[in-house]
Amino acid sequence: MSRRCPVTGKGVQVGHHVSHSNIKTSRRFLPNLQERHLFSETLGRRIRLRLSVEGLRTIDKYGGLDAWLLKTPPKKLPRDLRHLRERIEAAKARAAEAPAG
Numbered sequence: 001m002s003r004r005c006p007v008t009g010k011g012v013q014v015g016h017h018v019s020h021s022n023i024k025t026s027r028r029f030l031p032n033l034q035e036r037h038l039f040s041e042t043l044g045r046r047i048r049l050r051l052s053v054e055g056l057r058t059i060d061k062y063g064g065l066d067a068w069l070l071k072t073p074p075k076k077l078p079r080d081l082r083h084l085r086e087r088i089e090a091a092k093a094r095a096a097e098a099p100a101g
Contacts, residue, residue: 005031006078007055007068038065042088042095 004011010031016024032053037046047065062068069077069085077085 003030003033005033005052005055006049006081007058008052010052010054040065040084040088042066042091047084 002011012031013029015027015029017027018024033050034053034056035048035050036056037048038059039046041064051059059065059068062071066088069081069088072085074082074085
């Protein structure tokens with residue numbers, strides 16, 4: 001699993017440790033990734049994602065996982081989330097054509 005947030009695109013950055021004597025050694029700055037289960041209301045099940053905290057806030061701002069996926073253009077999504085978006089669109093289409101009642 002890569003150290004990259006699928007929502008914001010945040011990934012690993014590189015920099016330097018700088019000691020008191022100003023000696024610089026390489027280091028990595030890792031993103032604040034959290035493994036979370038987000039509920040898809042359309043599919044009726046939980047989806048496990050590894051997101052940055054900023055990505056979680058973005059999804060909350062849009063009103064949930066389904067709303068964020070449907071508002072984001074498919075080209076901006078990673079492959080696995082593109083497949084999830086297609087499944088949500090198909091489930092919404094099935095629900096729309098099914099007779100109510």
